[in-house]
Amino acid sequence: MIALCLAGATIRFATLGEQSFWLDEAVTGRLMHLGFVGMLRAIPRSESTPPLYYVLAWLWTRVFGVTEVGLRSLSAVFGTLTIPLVHMAAARVFDRRAGLFAAALATFAPLLIWYSQEARSYALLVALCTASVWTLVAAVEPNAGRRWLWSWAVVSGLALATHYFAAFLIGPELCWVIAKRRRAGLPAAGVVVLAGLAVAPLALRQRANGTAGFITQTGLPTRLAQAVKQLAIGYDAPADGLIVGLGCVLGVAAIWLAWRRLAETERLRALGIVGLGIAATGLPVLAAGLGFDYVITRNVIATWVPVSLAVAAGLARSGRAGTVVLIGVCSLGLAVTLGVDLDGRYQRDDWRGVARAVPTGTLSALVVTPSSGRLALQYYLPRSRPVGPTGAKVTTVEVIALGARSGGNAVVAPPLASHPPTLAGFGAPVASVHATFSVVRYHATAGAALVTAPILASLAPSPASSIQLLSRGS
Numbered sequence: 001m002i003a004l005c006l007a008g009a010t011i012r013f014a015t016l017g018e019q020s021f022w023l024d025e026a027v028t029g030r031l032m033h034l035g036f037v038g039m040l041r042a043i044p045r046s047e048s049t050p051p052l053y054y055v056l057a058w059l060w061t062r063v064f065g066v067t068e069v070g071l072r073s074l075s076a077v078f079g080t081l082t083i084p085l086v087h088m089a090a091a092r093v094f095d096r097r098a099g100l101f102a103a104a105l106a107t108f109a110p111l112l113i114w115y116s117q118e119a120r121s122y123a124l125l126v127a128l129c130t131a132s133v134w135t136l137v138a139a140v141e142p143n144a145g146r147r148w149l150w151s152w153a154v155v156s157g158l159a160l161a162t163h164y165f166a167a168f169l170i171g172p173e174l175c176w177v178i179a180k181r182r183r184a185g186l187p188a189a190g191v192v193v194l195a196g197l198a199v200a201p202l203a204l205r206q207r208a209n210g211t212a213g214f215i216t217q218t219g220l221p222t223r224l225a226q227a228v229k230q231l232a233i234g235y236d237a238p239a240d241g242l243i244v245g246l247g248c249v250l251g252v253a254a255i256w257l258a259w260r261r262l263a264e265t266e267r268l269r270a271l272g273i274v275g276l277g278i279a280a281t282g283l284p285v286l287a288a289g290l291g292f293d294y295v296i297t298r299n300v301i302a303t304w305v306p307v308s309l310a311v312a313a314g315l316a317r318s319g320r321a322g323t324v325v326l327i328g329v330c331s332l333g334l335a336v337t338l339g340v341d342l343d344g345r346y347q348r349d350d351w352r353g354v355a356r357a358v359p360t361g362t363l364s365a366l367v368v369t370p371s372s373g374r375l376a377l378q379y380y381l382p383r384s385r386p387v388g389p390t391g392a393k394v395t396t397v398e399v400i401a402l403g404a405r406s407g408g409n410a411v412v413a414p415p416l417a418s419h420p421p422t423l424a425g426f427g428a429p430v431a432s433v434h435a436t437f438s439v440v441r442y443h444a445t446a447g448a449a450l451v452t453a454p455i456l457a458s459l460a461p462s463p464a465s466s467i468q469l470l471s472r473g474s
Contacts, residue, residue, distance in 0.1 A: 017067070045209055097316040174192055212294055220285070354380075381473065387452070423459065
């Protein structure tokens with residue numbers, strides 16, 4: 001366990017600063033620059049999750065700063081803590097060997113590593129949901145003391161204060177507590193219900209801000225297929241098709257070994273735990289059918305916890321074959337993680353790289369596609385501002401296009417036009433191509449030249465989804 005925790009921490013902390021903040025992380029960073037009260041007031045407008053993570057992150061960044069490493073290190077801590085929590089949960093449900101196998105899966109799970117390196121609430125959500133499963137199993141044992149019930153109530157309430165989708169795991173757990181502990185479980189269950197009711201008004205207010213509207217732009221069946229793949233092997237990675245194939249083979253082997261080797265009583269426990277995982281995804285799908293469609297991988301990430309516990313138990317009972325499959329799964333996870341670390345085309349949107357491509361010291365006009373990157377780019381270029389109605393005199397014009405993501409494929413820089421448009425008052429355009437974005441630069445011929453927003457928009461490869469900013473660089 002010590003070795004696994006050290007390996008997990010190394011994987012999570014070693015490359016925290018390698019990738020740029022993407023849009024959502026930039027939103028978190030902007031919140032961290034506000035005062036505490038100002039941050040709390042901004043959350044209903046800018047976020048679609050409860051405030052617990054942001055409160056902890058605000059306190060954390062007062063010590064460690066709001067850089068990529070400083071802000072993400074909080075998630076890395078939670079991601080590392082998840083490893084022993086998974087061990088304790090599996091050991092409580094099955095035995096210590098199953099706990100060790102489950103901890104190994106958590107150490108090298110690509111999706112858990114990804115969110116352990118992201119300045120958002122998902123690593124905290126996974127840690128709390130794992131703690132919730134652990135304390136639940138202890139609380140429903142015949143001779144369990146009340147401290148386990150109250151421990152379950154506390155961590156479940158904190159999970160609900162971290163992410164609304166925790167309710168789809170906590171809700172079935174609550175029913176389990178009442179069914180097993182009856183009257184003794186009612187006070188703890190009542191605390192969890194009160195925690196849910198406390199965040200409900202904020203959930204309704206945030207639903208109206210439209211920040212989650214992008215989810216339904218992709219069909220539900222596609223999102224479900226993506227969730228299954230990403231929960232197993234993470235987001236896009238080199239040799240994605242081969243990895244999916246190997247993952248399917250190892251996954252089928254793990255399930256077959258699990259069912260074949262578990263004893264009758266252990267099968268019942270495994271089915272109960274897997275039932276929690278099915279509920280964590282199935283209930284959101286049912287809610288989607290009622291018009292509340294927020295199904296996306298990161299929202300159902302808690303599904304990973306109970307399913308992995310059952311798989312680990314089966315592998316732990318399968319002797320040498322189970323160990324071989326475990327090593328294969330962990331090696332595959334490590335290969336995916338290293339592949340992403342070594343290839344920027346599979347990493348987060350490189351807005352930091354875009355900002356570094358902007359000349360410093362002189363006023364430049366930026367035409368950036370897609371427009372969804374506005375907040376991320378302004379985070380790295382804090383002195384930038386929108387182009388006003390009268391325009392501005394600038395030294396250079398930078399037309400920057402970031403590559404679009406496509407499931408299973410690397411992000412590549414958009415192709416450049418063979419004959420970029422000319423711009424009055426500026427010399428011939430000079431093009432350059434980076435790993436995931438392209439730049440067309442115009443230099444003013446007489447020191448500075450006037451540009452307006454309509455003129456700049458006409459230069460964009462997709463004017464409808466571009467932004468125009470003025471900046472003096474970072």
